[in-house]
Amino acid sequence: MNRLDSMNGSRIRVDQKLIADMITPGSRVLDVGCGDGVLLDLLVAEKRVDGRGIELSQEGVNTCVSHGLAVVQGDAETDLNNYPDDAFNFVILSQTLPAIYDVKGVLREMLRIGRYAVVSFPNFGYWRVRTGLLLSGRSPVSSNLPHAWYESPNIRFFTLTDFVGLLDELELNAQQIITIDRRDQAQSRQQIGIWTNLLTEQAVFLIGRS
Amino acid sequence: MANSEDNGVANAGEAIAVEPVVTDLPGHQLVLGADEPLRLASGQLLGPFTVAYQTYGTLNAEKSNAILVCHALTGDQYVSEPHPVTGRAGWWSGVVGAGLTIDTDDYFVICVNVLGGCMGTAGPKDINPKTGTPFGLDFPVITITDMVAAQKRVVEHLGIEKLFAVIGGSMGAMQTLEWASRYPEMVFCAIPIAGAARHSAQNIAFHEVGRQAIMADPSWHGGDYYSQDTGPRRGLSVARMAAHITYLSDSALHTKFGRNLQDRQAITFGFDADFQIESYLRHQGSTFVERFDANSYLYITRAMDYFDMAAEYGDNLPAAFKNSQVRFCLVSFTSDWLFPTSESRQIVYALNAVAASVSFVEIETESGHDAFLLEEPEFHRILAGFLRGAAEQRGLNGKAATP
Numbered sequence: 001m002n003r004l005d006s007m008n009g010s011r012i013r014v015d016q017k018l019i020a021d022m023i024t025p026g027s028r029v030l031d032v033g034c035g036d037g038v039l040l041d042l043l044v045a046e047k048r049v050d051g052r053g054i055e056l057s058q059e060g061v062n063t064c065v066s067h068g069l070a071v072v073q074g075d076a077e078t079d080l081n082n083y084p085d086d087a088f089n090f091v092i093l094s095q096t097l098p099a100i101y102d103v104k105g106v107l108r109e110m111l112r113i114g115r116y117a118v119v120s121f122p123n124f125g126y127w128r129v130r131t132g133l134l135l136s137g138r139s140p141v142s143s144n145l146p147h148a149w150y151e152s153p154n155i156r157f158f159t160l161t162d163f164v165g166l167l168d169e170l171e172l173n174a175q176q177i178i179t180i181d182r183r184d185q186a187q188s189r190q191q192i193g194i195w196t197n198l199l200t201e202q203a204v205f206l207i208g209r210s
Numbered sequence: 211m212a213n214s215e216d217n218g219v220a221n222a223g224e225a226i227a228v229e230p231v232v233t234d235l236p237g238h239q240l241v242l243g244a245d246e247p248l249r250l251a252s253g254q255l256l257g258p259f260t261v262a263y264q265t266y267g268t269l270n271a272e273k274s275n276a277i278l279v280c281h282a283l284t285g286d287q288y289v290s291e292p293h294p295v296t297g298r299a300g301w302w303s304g305v306v307g308a309g310l311t312i313d314t315d316d317y318f319v320i321c322v323n324v325l326g327g328c329m330g331t332a333g334p335k336d337i338n339p340k341t342g343t344p345f346g347l348d349f350p351v352i353t354i355t356d357m358v359a360a361q362k363r364v365v366e367h368l369g370i371e372k373l374f375a376v377i378g379g380s381m382g383a384m385q386t387l388e389w390a391s392r393y394p395e396m397v398f399c400a401i402p403i404a405g406a407a408r409h410s411a412q413n414i415a416f417h418e419v420g421r422q423a424i425m426a427d428p429s430w431h432g433g434d435y436y437s438q439d440t441g442p443r444r445g446l447s448v449a450r451m452a453a454h455i456t457y458l459s460d461s462a463l464h465t466k467f468g469r470n471l472q473d474r475q476a477i478t479f480g481f482d483a484d485f486q487i488e489s490y491l492r493h494q495g496s497t498f499v500e501r502f503d504a505n506s507y508l509y510i511t512r513a514m515d516y517f518d519m520a521a522e523y524g525d526n527l528p529a530a531f532k533n534s535q536v537r538f539c540l541v542s543f544t545s546d547w548l549f550p551t552s553e554s555r556q557i558v559y560a561l562n563a564v565a566a567s568v569s570f571v572e573i574e575t576e577s578g579h580d581a582f583l584l585e586e587p588e589f590h591r592i593l594a595g596f597l598r599g600a601a602e603q604r605g606l607n608g609k610a611a612t613p
Contacts (some may be wrong), residue, residue: 065592
């Protein structure tokens with residue numbers, strides 16, 4: 001049985017597809033917060049990567065391992081420090097950053113154990129999020145932010161511009177920035193202006209060391 | 211250990227020979243170490259000695275589909291067939307077999323009775339050719355490393371250069387880890403279940419209770435009971451009862467037995483087995499002595515106690531797996547307090563530290579340590595999935611290649 005066939009219960013998200021495009025075939029990849037392993041499976045099957053995963057939820061881990069993926073139950077905040085320097089070419093964090101407490105620490109660890117970090121996240125600066133909060137007076141809930149405020153795993157609410165500012169502060173290098181609008185149209189950016197921050201629903205960053 | 215000088219045991223440098231073990235048990239036997247004795251961890255040389263093993267399925271033409279199953283403390287090579295002594299189903303007959311999780315239509319499964327055991331492999335009950343009597347405590351102390359070294363010779367005898375998988379629970383997990391650490395080039399993937407990289411103080415303590423129960427039995431006779439009418443049956447039975455508790459969990463015992471009374475309406479104000487749990491443990495103890503040698507129990511528990519993978523690497527466990535290309539899948543069980551998840555997690559951390567390929571799952575169950583032997587669908591699903599993925603990477607096409 002083809003592994004991809006067996007995982008067709010979950011669809012590849014647009015950000016995952018863009019992440020996959022950034023990954024060099026045959027490289028060593030760690031997917032932090034790999035969920036049910038859809039991206040990892042795609043990378044192993046199509047890019048022939050040596051793929052590993054860390055996932056917090058036992059359910060996700062069990063799904064991954066039962067599909068033949070090398071995934072361990074673990075926490076991005078505490079377990080990345082077990083890996084040696086340069087263990088991976090790419091360390092991926094897709095849609096997990098808003099749930100991270102020690103954002104700087106995790107980014108630093110990702111770039112210690114991996115040559116590149118690949119990060120995707122929802123943009124709180126997106127105009128619909130802004131107007132939602134402005135007009136309804138309630139915390140935004142959307143397809144990218146599907147949880148009600150009281151059960152959301154997200155504890156960090158930041159915008160595209162915020163993230164660029166953090167990279168500057170950490171003196172990290174955005175090698176590639178891809179923004180995604182509400183129609184899932186992806187666009188490569190050199191820099192993030194006011195309008196881009198307003199119109200981008202989510203973004204994918206390929207980050208190199210300083 | 212008794213002083214060996216005048217007991218007909220070999221001096222240093224001379225190999226300890228064990229008279230070939232004669233049994234009418236099913237399976238295979240092999241005499242090893244006749245030309246090249248096995249150097250034991252204790253420094254003693256062993257050979258020739260007999261090793262008994264059983265196989266299931268067919269080895270393919272490339273000899274690439276072999277899975278070595280390592281049995282636990284009181285297990286044996288009868289993984290997937292009725293036990294020749296008890297008649298009960300093999301200890302992993304729910305996992306290994308045609309169409310099962312470890313599918314014998316696809317894989318060639320090997321299980322070797324461990325060194326020091328009592329099911330056809332050389333152990334303390336076998337004859338010392340120098341005295342013509344059973345070794346008893348003059349049998350050399352065996353370690354997990356020694357068990358694995360003996361297994362390696364069996365695997366080589368079968369012409370297998372690389373095992374597709376080594377798998378085992380509990381002491382079987384220790385052997386699996388030892389295989390992956392010591393002979394990584396011979397192991398494609400390793401699946402240590404409910405194991406640890408070292409035996410904990412608590413576990414050594416439980417083993418010591420068991421051993422003392424055996425040695426306190428007057429029928430033990432300092433280990434030299436084979437010529438007597440009876441062996442230390444009560445001692446071994448108590449050892450088994452105590453150990454059996456550690457294989458279960460509080461909640462499993464509560465669910466299964468509670469405070470239910472055994473064949474009576476009220477407590478008897480005496481020391482009969484009033485409670486079902488007492489009756490159950492007594493039954494476990496008395497059936498165990500029918501199939502197990504008390505001295506073997508001493509030796510094998512000792513082997514587990516001595517297990518500490520990091521010891522020879524200056525307590526640096528990752529060094530035991532340096533540059534390992536072996537694909538690991540570790541499994542632990544939530545209610546296992548004998549080999550708790552934290553033990554498996556230490557191994558995962560060590561494997562991460564050398565960037566080895568590792569999968570790790572913790573299975574939710576109330577069955578305790580014994581869960582690896584029981585019907586645990588989630589565990590079996592994960593095992594099957596991991597093996598399927600590894601088989602793909604190994605280029606095994608499912609069915610054993612038919613030339």
